[in-house]
Amino acid sequence: MDKLYQFIVNPTNDYLGHTLAYIELCLASIVLAMVIGVVLGAVVSRSPLLAFLAVNISGLMRAIPVIAFLVAVLPYLGLGFLPALIALTVLGIPPILLNTYTGIRGISPATIDAARGIGMTTGQIITRIQTPLVLPIIAAGVRTSAVQIIATATLAAIIGAGGYGEYILSGLYQLDNVQILAGAIPVALLALLAEVLLSQLQRALTPEGLRVREVS
Numbered sequence: 001m002d003k004l005y006q007f008i009v010n011p012t013n014d015y016l017g018h019t020l021a022y023i024e025l026c027l028a029s030i031v032l033a034m035v036i037g038v039v040l041g042a043v044v045s046r047s048p049l050l051a052f053l054a055v056n057i058s059g060l061m062r063a064i065p066v067i068a069f070l071v072a073v074l075p076y077l078g079l080g081f082l083p084a085l086i087a088l089t090v091l092g093i094p095p096i097l098l099n100t101y102t103g104i105r106g107i108s109p110a111t112i113d114a115a116r117g118i119g120m121t122t123g124q125i126i127t128r129i130q131t132p133l134v135l136p137i138i139a140a141g142v143r144t145s146a147v148q149i150i151a152t153a154t155l156a157a158i159i160g161a162g163g164y165g166e167y168i169l170s171g172l173y174q175l176d177n178v179q180i181l182a183g184a185i186p187v188a189l190l191a192l193l194a195e196v197l198l199s200q201l202q203r204a205l206t207p208e209g210l211r212v213r214e215v216s
Contacts, residue, residue: 033092041100099141
């Protein structure tokens with residue numbers, strides 16, 4: 001552990017710079033995946049054909065290895081932050097899209113009819129009925145997406161996007177466990193932190209009545 005500490009505090013290794021680069025890449029990818037996934041999920045929920053295409057294409061996207069995607073876009077996007085951002089965003093979209101679609105389609109038409117029956121407007125139905133019911137499901141998709149992105153972003157170092165992956169690649173090349181641990185440990189901690197925080201957010205977004213139902 002002393003060697004690991006000395007590696008981290010050594011200014012020549014620029015540990016803070018790699019940490020900030022990794023967090024920036026992950027956060028940007030998560031936010032983009034969330035925006036695109038929610039919008040697409042809401043759009044396809046209105047059309048069975050679009051839903052069928054979106055679900056199947058999402059499954060196909062998840063089956064493509066990130067490293068293969070990075071290699072495929074290399075001739076067009078080059079090296080660095082942008083291709084890594086696109087690859088990780090593509091990885092993160094499917095869970096959010098599918099959860100958004102599932103959440104919207106899972107709302108009972110009887111609930112909407114009852115809301116209309118008591119005089120609620122379309123805007124009130126969206127804000128007071130649909131959104132509170134869908135948000136926890138979307139949050140679960142974001143949690144899955146975030147953990148996947150954080151755990152996979154080390155591969156971005158292959159195309160020069162920086163971050164902890166550079167330590168891992170360098171450690172594997174030099175057979176240096178200190179560098180490998182310097183990259184792997186913070187990635188695991190970030191993934192665990194994202195899991196815990198987003199789990200709490202999902203719980204906070206869950207309506208009280210649904211929480212009681214889950215506990216019982």
